[in-house]
Amino acid sequence: TTRNISGTHRVALGTAANVAISRKDEPFWAHDFFEFALFRDGVELTYEARASAIRLDLIADGASGAVVFQDATTLRFETVGCELRLLPAKPFAAAHRPRPGLLVLMDYPARGWHHLRAVAGTLMTDEVGLTLAGNARHFHDLPRTVTFAPMVPGLPCGGALRFCTYEDRWSDPLPDLVECEREREAGFSAWMRGMPNVLPVHREAAEEAWFILWGCRVPVSGALKRPALFMSKFWMNKIWAWDNTFNALAIVHHDPGLAWDQLHIFFDHQGPNGVLPDTVSDLESVPMHVKPPVYGWAISRLIDRVGEAAALPHLEQLYEPVVRLTEWWFNYRDHDGDGTCQYHQ
Numbered sequence: 526t527t528r529n530i531s532g533t534h535r536v537a538l539g540t541a542a543n544v545a546i547s548r549k550d551e552p553f554w555a556h557d558f559f560e561f562a563l564f565r566d567g568v569e570l571t572y573e574a575r576a577s578a579i580r581l582d583l584i585a586d587g588a589s590g591a592v593v594f595q596d597a598t599t600l601r602f603e604t605v606g607c608e609l610r611l612l613p614a615k616p617f618a619a620a621h622r623p624r625p626g627l628l629v630l631m632d633y634p635a636r637g638w639h640h641l642r643a644v645a646g647t648l649m650t651d652e653v654g655l656t657l658a659g660n661a662r663h664f665h666d667l668p669r670t671v672t673f674a675p676m677v678p679g680l681p682c683g684g685a686l687r688f689c690t691y692e693d694r695w696s697d698p699l700p701d702l703v704e705c706e707r708e709r710e711a712g713f714s715a716w717m718r719g720m721p722n723v724l725p726v727h728r729e730a731a732e733e734a735w736f737i738l739w740g741c742r743v744p745v746s747g748a749l750k751r752p753a754l755f756m757s758k759f760w761m762n763k764i765w766a767w768d769n770t771f772n773a774l775a776i777v778h779h780d781p782g783l784a785w786d787q788l789h790i791f792f793d794h795q796g797p798n799g800v801l802p803d804t805v806s807d808l809e810s811v812p813m814h815v816k817p818p819v820y821g822w823a824i825s826r827l828i829d830r831v832g833e834a835a836a837l838p839h840l841e842q843l844y845e846p847v848v849r850l851t852e853w854w855f856n857y858r859d860h861d862g863d864g865t866c867q868y869h870q
Contacts, residue, residue, distance in 0.1 A: 535560045536574050536581065536592075537614070557614035558632070558639065558688075559671070560657060563588055565607040578736065579709045593705045595685060597744040601705045603644070603683025608674035611641075611686070613656050616666035620651070629692060630669060636747070636808055640687040640695050641671055647682040648674050690746055690807075713739065719779035738775060747807040750793045751786040755806075763806035766791045767816040770823035777830045784827065785839045788820065792846040798857070799849030814870050818854055820847050 563570040572585035583590035588606035595601040619631040630639040643649035675682035720735040777784035794810040802810035858866040
């Protein structure tokens with residue numbers, strides 16, 4: 526996302542990242558991590574952000590920066606003609622350097638750890654200061670600004686940021702940014718080739734929808750026991766127990782395994798009385814506003830798409846859980862016993 530703060534246009538790192546993130550604890554949003562700022566000779570530079578599906582470029586006067594995903598939870602970045610500062614949106618519960626060149630920050634609201642590394646020729650420093658909102662601390666947590674600067678003036682500098690549920694040694698070599706870009710381009714092109722055929726009049730809308738699905742993918746993490754398709758990477762950054770079936774139907778022709786995973790994810794968290802959670806994110810499953818049961822309809826449509834033989838292994842796993850879910854509706858949501866279940870929302 527992008528913001529204008531104090532007259533400076535910056536990219537906010539967090540909601541743009543391809544990691545599972547959820548709002549959890551106030552007063553800070555779990556997905557607000559850092560904002561990118563470019564500095565030269567102690568002065569912040571105004572830059573223009575230019576984004577593609579693969580790469581984010583930061584264009585300033587006589588300087589530039591680039592950001593590319595190394596993998597699903599790692600951002601690789603570099604700058605030319607300036608240094609890069611990661612300005613904190615919130616304080617961090619703990620900070621330590623387990624080895625030279627690696628900084629680890631505990632992010633309690635996001636329930637995870639930020640691991641920061643510098644590439645060769647780059648000096649990475651951190652200092653306690655203020656958050657972007659001007660807060661000095663929250664409880665015993667402290668904001669930390671992380672700076673990546675070239676050891677030799679004029680040369681490029683850079684590093685990487687990885688968000689993990691657990692602490693990691695992260696000692697494998699950092700790939701070149703161009704190499705990361707090539708890998709992401711290959712993966713994105715393969716995904717786009719899997720888009721269903723549509724009439725020419727619908728082509729532009731279909732490409733945008735297919736791109737959105739690509740951007741909403743989330744890896745296995747925490748309560749997500751299978752790869753997921755979130756409804757959004759913004760404030761609807763989780764999955765709901767009926768939206769998941771629509772995503773499954775949208776992608777089943779391209780990736781049947783990922784499609785069936787969208788159904789299995791909720792049954793992984795089925796309650797002892799048969800109820801399903803309303804939502805699942807990396808942090809938690811929430812059995813509050815249970816959605817109307819569309820699973821029988823969705824499964825029948827998936828069978829139509831893939832055929833009975835291909836669907837059978839999943840049906841063998843899902844049949845009993847769906848029966849238990851159906852019984853829950855009639856046992857717990859037909860309060861007047863008239864055969865019509867109530868949906869509370």
